[in-house]
Amino acid sequence: MPQTTNMKKKTTYLLFTGTILYLLAFSSCYYDNLERLNPTSSCDTSGTITYAGAIKSIIDNNCTSCHSGGAPSGGISLDTYTAVKNVGLSGKLYNSVSWASGTSPMPKSAAKLDECSINKIKKWTTTSYPQ
Template sequence: MNNRLQFVIVGFLVFMACETNVEDDLNSQQDCIQVEEYYTENIKPILESSCTACHSGSGSSGGLSLDNYTAAYSAVKSGDVLDRIQRESNEPGFMPSGGQKLSAENISLIQTFFEMKCQ
C-alpha cells in the first residue's frame, strides 16, 4: 500500500470517528432536553402541589429543596423521593409528611422520570 493511500484511509477513519461523536453528543443533548420537558410538564406540578410547601428555598425540610429542576432531578435520581412516596402514610418517613399518599398515577409519573436517561 502506498503512503498516500494509507493517509487517505486513516484520514477517513478519523473523520468517521469525529462524525459519530458529534452525533452522540447531539443525541444526548436531545435526551436531556426531553427529560427537562418531561419534568416541566409532569413532575413540577406534582412537587408544587404536594412537596414544595416544605421543600423549597434555603430553609427546606431535611435540607432538601424540590423547587427547581436540578435539585428535583438529583433527588429523584438518587431514589430518595421514590423511597419516601412509596411508603404507606402510617410508616415513618412517609412523604408528603402529614399529607395523603400520592395517587398511583403520580407515583408512576415520578417512576418514569427516575428511569429516564440523560448523560
C-alpha cells in the same frame, strides 16, 4: 270492565317505570365497576414524562410548601429541575412517595399521592429525568 282496563294500564305503567329505573341504576353501577377495574384508564404514562410537563406540578402541589426556600425541610430542596433530579438520583424521591421502608413517607403527615402521580415519578426517575 273499565276498572280492569285501568288496573292493566296502571300495572303496565309501573312495570315500565320500574324497568327504566332499574336500567338506569344498573348502568351507572356498570360504569362505576368498569372505572374500578381499570383505575389506570385515566392515567397515561405511555409517552415521555418530562419535568415541565408532569413532575413539576406534582411537586409544586404536594412538596414545595416544605421543600423550598432557604431552610427546606430535611435539607431537601425540590424547587428546581436540578434539585428534584438530584433527589431522584439519590433514590429518595421515588422511595419517599411510594412509602418504601427506610425512607420517610412523603408528603409528610398527609395522604399518599395518587397512584398515577407515583407512576409518573417512577417513570421519570427510570428514564434519565427528561427536562
